[in-house]
Amino acid sequence: MASFAFVSIASAQLPSKLRLADLAGKDLIDLPNVDGDFANPKTQPTGKEMGLPEFVARSLQENTQIRQARSQLESAEARVGVARADTLPLVSLRIANGPEKSESRTIPLETGKHTFYSRSMRLTQPVLNVPVFKELDSSRQAKDASSLRLQSTREATSLATAKATIDLAVARITLNFSDAQLEQLNKILSYLEARTSAGASSLIDLERARTRVLTARQVRLEQQANYRNAMFELDRLTGVKPTTLELPFLNLLPALPSNGEQIRQYVHEQNFELLALRKDVNAQRSTVKGEYGKYLPILGISLEMDNTENVRGTNAPWKDTRALVVMTWNASLAGKEYYSAQLASAELRNREAKLEDETQRLSQATEADITLLQSAELRLQAAEAEQASALAVVNAVDEQLKNGRIGSLLEALDASDRLFGARFRIAQTLSQQMKAHAQLLARLGLLSNVQTQAKR
Numbered sequence: 001m002a003s004f005a006f007v008s009i010a011s012a013q014l015p016s017k018l019r020l021a022d023l024a025g026k027d028l029i030d031l032p033n034v035d036g037d038f039a040n041p042k043t044q045p046t047g048k049e050m051g052l053p054e055f056v057a058r059s060l061q062e063n064t065q066i067r068q069a070r071s072q073l074e075s076a077e078a079r080v081g082v083a084r085a086d087t088l089p090l091v092s093l094r095i096a097n098g099p100e101k102s103e104s105r106t107i108p109l110e111t112g113k114h115t116f117y118s119r120s121m122r123l124t125q126p127v128l129n130v131p132v133f134k135e136l137d138s139s140r141q142a143k144d145a146s147s148l149r150l151q152s153t154r155e156a157t158s159l160a161t162a163k164a165t166i167d168l169a170v171a172r173i174t175l176n177f178s179d180a181q182l183e184q185l186n187k188i189l190s191y192l193e194a195r196t197s198a199g200a201s202s203l204i205d206l207e208r209a210r211t212r213v214l215t216a217r218q219v220r221l222e223q224q225a226n227y228r229n230a231m232f233e234l235d236r237l238t239g240v241k242p243t244t245l246e247l248p249f250l251n252l253l254p255a256l257p258s259n260g261e262q263i264r265q266y267v268h269e270q271n272f273e274l275l276a277l278r279k280d281v282n283a284q285r286s287t288v289k290g291e292y293g294k295y296l297p298i299l300g301i302s303l304e305m306d307n308t309e310n311v312r313g314t315n316a317p318w319k320d321t322r323a324l325v326v327m328t329w330n331a332s333l334a335g336k337e338y339y340s341a342q343l344a345s346a347e348l349r350n351r352e353a354k355l356e357d358e359t360q361r362l363s364q365a366t367e368a369d370i371t372l373l374q375s376a377e378l379r380l381q382a383a384e385a386e387q388a389s390a391l392a393v394v395n396a397v398d399e400q401l402k403n404g405r406i407g408s409l410l411e412a413l414d415a416s417d418r419l420f421g422a423r424f425r426i427a428q429t430l431s432q433q434m435k436a437h438a439q440l441l442a443r444l445g446l447l448s449n450v451q452t453q454a455k456r
Contacts, residue, residue, distance in 0.1 A: 018380055019249040020430055023423060024173050028244050031172065031231065051246030052165045052253075057451035058238040059161040066157060069150040076143040083139040086132045094120045102313055117309040117317075124326075126300045130293025134286045141283035145276040151445060152272035157237070158450065159442040162248075163435055164234040169247050170431045171227035174424055178220040181420040184394060185213045187401055188412055205409050212413050219420075250430075252453070253437055254446045260370045267366050267443045274362065277355040284348040291341035297329040362443060369436040376433035383426040390419035 021027045028049055060066065100116035126132060189209045196206045235241050257263050268274070304322040311318070331337065393415035400406045441447035 018384055018426065018430065020169055020173060020247040020427065021249065023427060023430075024176065024247060028246055029169070029172055031168075031241075031243055031245050049244035049246050050240070050242040052162060052248040053450050053453040054455060055165050055234065055238050055240075056158045056161050056448065057454040058240060059157050060154060060448065060451060062239045063153075063157045063237070065153050066150070069146070069153040073143070073146040073150050076139070076146040080136070080139045080143050083132075083136040087126060087129075087136055089123055089125045092120075092122045092124075094118070100310065114310045114314045116311065117307075118311070119307040121305045123303040124300055125302075126298065128297070128299035130296050131290040134290030134293055138283040138286035138290065141279045141286065145279035145283065148272045148276035148279060152276060154448050155272060155442040155445055158448040159438055161234070161237050162253075162438040162447065162450075164230060164237055165245075165248055166431050166434050166438075168227070168230040168234050169245060170427045171223060171230045172245065173247075174427055175220070175223045175227050177420055177423045177427075178216065178223045181416050182213070182216045182220055184397075184416045185209070185216050185413070188397075188406070188409075188416075189213050191401055191406065192409070208409065209413060212417070216416075216420075248434060250434055250437060252450070253434070254441055254449050256437065256440055256444075260374075263370060263440060263444070264363070264366055267362060267440075268359070270445055271362060271443050272445050274355070274359060277351070277358055281348070281351045281355055284344065284351050288341060288344040288348055291337065291344045294337040294340070295331065297327050300326050300328075302326050366440065366443060369440050372432055372436040373440075376429055376436070379429045380426065380433075383422055383429060387419065387422035387426060390415055390422050394419050
């Protein structure tokens with residue numbers, strides 16, 4: 001049971017004594033230029049140091065998906081206006097004027113040619129029209145869903161930017177660690193080359209050291225590629241290429257709820273994507289009711305006024321005014337209304353299944369992030385102790401190199417690898433911890449708030 005006793009989230013967020021800045025030895029780190037064949041011509045280089053809040057604020061301004069979501073919201077608002085118009089009074093005016101000739105085959109009456117004149121005005125107001133009213137309710141629900149998806153897109157953009165910033169910081173720091181490892185191994189290699197040429201060391205030891213150096217170079221090339229990719233990803237999201245990065249840290253992010261149970265509850269209740277899917281389900285339910293409502297009669301009120309002159313002959317003007325209650329009842333003999341309702345019901349089941357699937361997926365992802373947060377502190381403590389031990393051995397090897405004699409070649413080579421491995425694991429754990437924290441904030445709709453900390 002002790003192996004599962006993770007550190008609980010007792011405070012607003014996990015305490016993190018170790019930061020990326022502690023590994024780098026400074027809060028600001030330089031970002032060398034990345035030369036490549038796929039440079040973005042829209043990139044705006046800047047000499048100003050930038051951090052996570054500045055990058056998030058920039059991405060929220062530049063992201064094309066946010067513009068798409070905003071356009072979809074505007075379209076949904078327009079559809080609400082269209083649906084609302086069908087529930088409001090409708091006014092119509094018809095004026096007709098022209099020559100008319102009237103005659104009857106049964107009545108020997110010839111009226112001859114005359115000028116016909118008619119003016120009709122109608123004011124109609126639906127009182128009971130279930131399909132129209134349900135369509136209005138469905139469009140309102142769809143508009144609310146579009147508004148929530150806009151917020152969800154903002155959180156997704158903030159999360160992508162946060163991950164890109166963390167990846168860039170970790171890649172840059174790890175690249176420095178790789179340089180330090182390579183420098184240490186080159187010292188050992190130079191030492192062995194001198195001893196081998198003097199006959200004091202064997203070629204086997206020399207080749208063993210050279211193999212470690214070549215391996216370290218391959219690791220450095222891999223880290224350089226990671227740094228390059230992280231730089232391009234951040235550039236794609238923000239459109240800027242900073243030369244100095246303010247290293248992110250956990251306490252820079254907004255605080256999480258006090259315990260895991262509250263996080264699970266808030267994710268279920270407040271997640272923008274889940275709320276949008278629930279609105280989609282409600283909108284489709286209104287659509288289904290509207291389709292079945294086509295079987296019901298339509299009831300309305302009509303106020304009418306007709307002015308006529310010379311109708312079927314030459315006569316005086318005539319004016320009729322009416323106040324009517326109108327009922328219309330239409331039904332398709334081919335069952336069009338039934339099949340339309342079945343189609344809408346199938347779409348409703350599809351949306352309900354999508355909501356259930358997304359709920360399960362978010363619950364599983366939330367549990368994974370909570371577990372990762374709970375275990376990160378323990379892993380950081382172990383990795384920090386490992387780093388201290390490996391650093392002590394590397395310092396001892398440096399002293400031996402200064403004195404011109406290494407006690408054990410394998411221990412010297414292994415110490416350099418262990419130090420790099422310990423530093424690498426610390427950087428990766430800090431990265432995973434911050435990403436898990438950011439992912440939970442994004443699901444709670446709080447991550448985009450980090451932009452308020454941007455330096456204006």
